[in-house]
Amino acid sequence: MLCEVCGKNQAFIYYExxxxxxxxxxxxxxxxxxxxxxxxxxxxxxxxxxxIITSLSGGVKPDEASGKQAVCKHCGTxxxxxxxxxxxxxxxxxxxxxxxxxxxFRRIHGSTHHTGKAFPNSIKPEVCDDELxxxxxxxxxxVAREEFELAAELRDRLRSLKNQCxxxxxxxxxxxxxxxSDK
Amino acid sequence: MFQISDxxxxxxxxxxxxxxxxxxxxxxxxxxxxxNLTDFNFTNCNPPEKQDEVIRLIENSLADSKLFAEATLWRxxxxxxxxxxxxLERQLISRKxxxxxxxxxxxxxxxxNFSFMVNEEDHLRLQTIRAGLSLGEAYRIIDTVDSxxxxxxxxxxxxxxxxxxxxxxxxxxGLRASVMVHLPALVKSKQIRKILPAVSRFNLAIRGIFGExxxxxxxxxxxxxxxxxxxxxxxxxxxxxxxxxxxxxYEEETRVLLLEDQKRKLPDQIWRAYGTLKYARNLNLTEAMxxxxxxxxxxxxxxxxxxxxxxxxxxxxxxxxxxxxxxSGVGSELSHSKVNTMRADFMREELE
Ligand SMILES: [Zn+2]
Ligand SMILES: [Zn+2]
Numbered sequence: 001m002l003c004e005v006c007g008k009n010q011a012f013i014y015y016e017x018x019x020x021x022x023x024x025x026x027x028x029x030x031x032x033x034x035x036x037x038x039x040x041x042x043x044x045x046x047x048x049x050x051x052i053i054t055s056l057s058g059g060v061k062p063d064e065a066s067g068k069q070a071v072c073k074h075c076g077t078x079x080x081x082x083x084x085x086x087x088x089x090x091x092x093x094x095x096x097x098x099x100x101x102x103x104x105f106r107r108i109h110g111s112t113h114h115t116g117k118a119f120p121n122s123i124k125p126e127v128c129d130d131e132l133x134x135x136x137x138x139x140x141x142x143v144a145r146e147e148f149e150l151a152a153e154l155r156d157r158l159r160s161l162k163n164q165c166x167x168x169x170x171x172x173x174x175x176x177x178x179x180x181s182d183k
Numbered sequence: 184m185f186q187i188s189d190x191x192x193x194x195x196x197x198x199x200x201x202x203x204x205x206x207x208x209x210x211x212x213x214x215x216x217x218x219n220l221t222d223f224n225f226t227n228c229n230p231p232e233k234q235d236e237v238i239r240l241i242e243n244s245l246a247d248s249k250l251f252a253e254a255t256l257w258r259x260x261x262x263x264x265x266x267x268x269x270x271l272e273r274q275l276i277s278r279k280x281x282x283x284x285x286x287x288x289x290x291x292x293x294x295x296n297f298s299f300m301v302n303e304e305d306h307l308r309l310q311t312i313r314a315g316l317s318l319g320e321a322y323r324i325i326d327t328v329d330s331x332x333x334x335x336x337x338x339x340x341x342x343x344x345x346x347x348x349x350x351x352x353x354x355x356x357g358l359r360a361s362v363m364v365h366l367p368a369l370v371k372s373k374q375i376r377k378i379l380p381a382v383s384r385f386n387l388a389i390r391g392i393f394g395e396x397x398x399x400x401x402x403x404x405x406x407x408x409x410x411x412x413x414x415x416x417x418x419x420x421x422x423x424x425x426x427x428x429x430x431x432x433y434e435e436e437t438r439v440l441l442l443e444d445q446k447r448k449l450p451d452q453i454w455r456a457y458g459t460l461k462y463a464r465n466l467n468l469t470e471a472m473x474x475x476x477x478x479x480x481x482x483x484x485x486x487x488x489x490x491x492x493x494x495x496x497x498x499x500x501x502x503x504x505x506x507x508x509x510x511s512g513v514g515s516e517l518s519h520s521k522v523n524t525m526r527a528d529f530m531r532e533e534l535e
Contacts, residue, residue, distance in 0.1 A: 119340035
């Protein structure tokens with residue numbers, strides 16, 4: 001097998017990446033592997049992320065029902081373009097392409113809601129009802145399909161979300177932030 | 184302000200002071216955050232003059248902060264290709280940033296406590312690396328840096344999706360936490376083939392360079408999180424630390440078995456590696472990394488006592504070609520064989 005980087009020398013080493021049950025390998029010759037050194041071990045990914053996006057979005061057909069192409073009115077990026085490159089064009093894409101992105105988020109992250117640090121200048125988190133309904137629906141389906149491991153995980157998430165959504169904590173994230181920066 | 188040449192002769196701060204109480208199986212911990220400015224298109228859709236504006240805005244926000252007093256920003260277009268390669272070897276920039284070198288910049292804190300890339304896939308990629316297993320500490324540092332920048336810049340953030348990133352695989356926390364682990368015993372005993380798939384079931388990604396037979400690149404692996412939406416920062420870090428502790432445990436158990444099994448062979452291999460590193464006149468990177476791996480194992484097992492971890496960490500950086508070149512005052516690329524000679528010379532000096 002020839003080295004997939006230079007295409008000239010015989011490959012004898014391979015770089016391997018396991019992400020989400022997908023194993024990807026790239027075969028390298030001694031010279032190319034030498035050039036990479038630890039930097040390739042430390043790289044975020046040797047592979048184009050669009051491959052992952054494309055494979056994950058396989059079942060998601062954009063706007064099949066409405067018949068029109070989803071496009072971001074701010075930067076002009078279409079869903080098709082996004083699937084090809086794996087990259088969105090601007091922050092507004094998250095609004096304009098939301099319907100197509102949601103199922104993708106679920107496949108990539110198993111979630112469609114952020115739970116971490118909040119940006120201080122942003123408005124306070126919207127009520128989580130939306131996600132609660134979402135999760136309860138997923139839980140019902142998981143139980144119906146007898147995927148109990150998934151169901152247990154969803155139940156845990158529901159529980160922690162319900163705690164988070166208690167009114168006292170709704171605007172709690174900015175405070176958390178301040179504590180950290182005081183250190 | 185400091186010059187890029189100030190970095191040529193010393194090791195990164197985080198490598199210089201490895202924690203003595205730590206297992207050396209986890210070599211380093213890295214945390215990075217992806218952030219974008221809400222008023223600009225993401226880098227791939229941002230025209231050159233706007234990319235320049237992004238750099239200027241970020242440069243300005245550095246100017247009035249105490250936290251950033253020791254940080255310097257370089258435009259990649261002002262650096263030579265060897266200098267860019269040097270920053271790449273140092274893990275301060277990525278290959279993707281180099282590809283955008285006409286419009287990209289990097290800011291580095293003097294002792295490399297933190298750094299950030301400007302106009303990578305996202306406008307900002309903040310990063311910090313620590314020695315050993317210390318993701319929590321790394322996150323605390325980068326969290327402070329992020330908050331300081333957030334006071335000065337308007338980040339793209341949605342209450343539902345969190346930090347908005349160019350690629351949906353980073354949306355939410357924008358956090359990628361990773362550890363670099365050294366697993367020679369698991370590789371030697373071929374146990375690694377069973378263990379790595381088990382790790383990937385925890386929504387973690389594993390990267391490594393494998394070879395046939397004994398040809399394994401330094402026995403180094405990187406474990407990183409995959410989920411950024413729906414898991415908060417501390418959960419994410421916790422998850423990786425737990426797996427890292429498990430890996431340390433497996434590796435340590437396997438070392439005991441390996442040493443029992445190869446009572447003569449293993450010390451012999453380790454001493455031969457030491458001899459080769461100390462006296463070779465020509466060393467390529469792959470070979471050097473294999474030998475360093477054996478010596479690290481030798482120190483861990485108490486077989487080798489004349490080399491310190493910090494010396495080994497320094498070597499791990501300086502065996503890379505641009506480090507060798509710039510340290511010797513060579514500003515342009517040399518042939519492989521010349522670099523191999525320089526590498527061997529460097530090694531002899533260090534192990535003297
Ligand atoms: Zn090659
Ligand atoms: Zn857009």
